[in-house]
Amino acid sequence: MNLKQNYLTESGCYKAGKHITVKGLMIHSVGCPQPKADVFMKNWNRADANACVHAIVEPDGDVYQILPWNHRGWHCGGGANNTHIGVEMTEPATIKHAGGANWTETGDGENTKNHVLATYKYAVELFAYLCSQYNLDPLADGVVISHSEGCRRGIASNHGDVEHLWSKFGLSMEQFRKDIKAAMKGGSAADSLTAIMGKAKATADQMKSYLKKKNPSVPQSVLDMIPLYISEGEAEGVRGDMAFAQSCLETGNFTFSGSAVILSQNNFCGLGVTQRGKTGLSFDTPQLGIRAQIQHLKAYASTDKLRNALIDPRFRYVKRGCAPYAEWLGQKENPQGKGWAAGEKYGEKILSILKAVISEGKVHFMESLTLSAPYMVRVSIPDLNIRRGPGTSYPKTGKFTGVGVFTVVEEKDGWGLLKAYQEKRDGWISLAFTTRM
Template sequence: MFATYGYAVELFAYLCRMYGLNPLADGVIISHSEGYRKGIASNHGDVEHIWKRFGLSMGQFRKDIRAAMDGSETGSGSGGNGGSGAGVSGLTGIMGKAAATAEQMREYVKRKNPDAAQSVLDMVPLYLSEGEAEGVRGDVAFAQSCLETGNFMFSGSAVTLEQNNFAGMGVTQNGRKGLSFDTAQLGIRCQIQHLKAYACTEALVNENIDPRFKYVVRGCAPYVEWLGIRENPQGKGWAAGAGYGEKILSILKEITGEAGSAGSGSVPGNPVEPMSGYVKVFYKGRDGVDVRTAPCMGDNVDRVVYEGIYTVTGISLDKRWYRLKSGLFITADAEYVMFMERLPGKSSYLVRVDIPDLNIRKGPGTDFARTGLFTGAGVFTVVEEADGKGAGKWGLLKSYKRERDGWISLDFVTRL
């Protein structure tokens, strides 16, 4: 229940950021029963009739959404994710307070680049001060700069130290030199403003010096994981490279000392290889799915999960275990989980089926069992797409949305 509540908080926070809404304002977020009392909905008791069993309320829900928008943990979470600042579903907000200190950031650069220019070390605090001014996590911006500049070595980078452009801004294609700034502070300020454009719809505090600010779809990437175009649900983002956001977070974990804190990530004879994506737990058994401290069976169960989508950072050599962002491991067995290269899109649409015997399967692929039912000819609503064996794309039918166990091949439909 609380995992579902957490996902709802995160979704509504995302939508409020995107459309510039205040979740605490009257009439912005209401339940079905509240809508009935306002005369705009039918007489139903949801969601309060369920939530009250768990001590939850619409008032708390709205407060938790506001807290999520401000970069805080909601009351339904089960502990944080250390210095990474992860939210209730494991995604890391760009807006909020930095977890890393200036000293930690300097020490990271010294370890990775002993020959770093003194000017680089001197400008580190600017990430925190400029980030704080706009409500952006300065440590996230710094980790991004480390990625973009090769830890300020600028080897193979499209920009140089003299440009004061530490995030490849303006390098929209090969051969482009990118933007230049008079001082390091202005370059960092521009980067912070560009991150804010992606992360939320709030107005800038300082005067806009980002010439590409206007080209960003405001609020399309509130999480670090969504800065990569491939991982962003809307196909937007800062960079096109696979796992861009995860690479930033990997650096951030090294800066804060989190890297490897949940285990070594491998066992003798079964090392872990890097992998980017997401895993959806769909197993509905009462015993749930074990999350383990190592990629093997044994007395190593850390927790049990029953639902949710988790970020994958690696896979064991035997291909039987996914390493999660937390450093823990979950089975790769398709009977319990489904791997996704990117987060599923949220938009629904109508399709027309002209054949009478289109199979409905329990998952997106011919390797999932048939339900024994057919759609029949008619018009249906698809609420999510996914890749899978046996078809170019698979679609989740709206009537199966709750349990996520009714998928059809989109090769046999016409989109309306």
């Protein structure tokens, strides 16, 4: 997150000069397909403008603070203007509003998803920062709310944001508040949940070792097919080790004891068992059965297109992207009440098995950690150079931080790596010109 101060000093809201005691934070979405903050800043920086929030979040991590935090904003059309900081998130250019809180996709869905997930992530960072600044507990009642929640409380006008966008991607205000809390403790939005999409962390050998311990009589044909979980998962971008853990849960570690399916069906996840007594679907080969399972997981976890031909007969019945995390595969834990199974803590059971699989053979993976990071710093000069490495011997990027608050994710020799440059590690600033917050 790059927090940049750019007060709208010509706006009627700013000139009104009223202040509040900050008791909470309200998240908004701009309500039109516009990804850039400057469009709104220009529109609101007028004496006759009748709206103004405290900050606007863009998907690239830039957050523009346009009012002092303790200024009374004009952001919700209700009593929360007197108590809550208001923050807008920009919306992707690839949607079209269809009246009320309804919208339709105008692209292939990828840009919309990336935009929504990115602004969510940076909103979590901003709200964690503000909660820390004002000693707010994001999990306390009424502290962190959306515009629509404010409406239901009678302290904001009748709007549907932000849930109108978030719900399509498995996001919710409940999870938002939890992610803020996690970020305040040094975690992040991604730290608190386990994504279904991604690369497997367990190897095929670990899966085999786990299964042989749990089921010493496991048929060799089952052991021989285990690598298919990895290859089929990689083909669709789904964690194959998670699919394997799910199969262990559904089949009783391939004993099929008490299961609604049998080995010869090549259905290792109970696909098609929609009620007690149903035997579920059958597939010609183990590979096709595993492929169908992977595709069904992808239907829940993502809105991306399938890369292989559709095998899963029940793919069309899933609300795409409603469960991007394993924890949300159970209907009781899913924010939308969707999910693979109705059983309580279904996702947690899968993750418990997965944890045991990954620890099989006592294989541990250590990531390098910088104990003093991440943290936030304030830059008070407009022309602090960003360099490609930690020192003046490295070339300048040609960019400056500007005045604002920035997240440092690593320190080295008095230099800090900015979070916005973390992936390529090519954006460092001298910490001598910053103040740690």
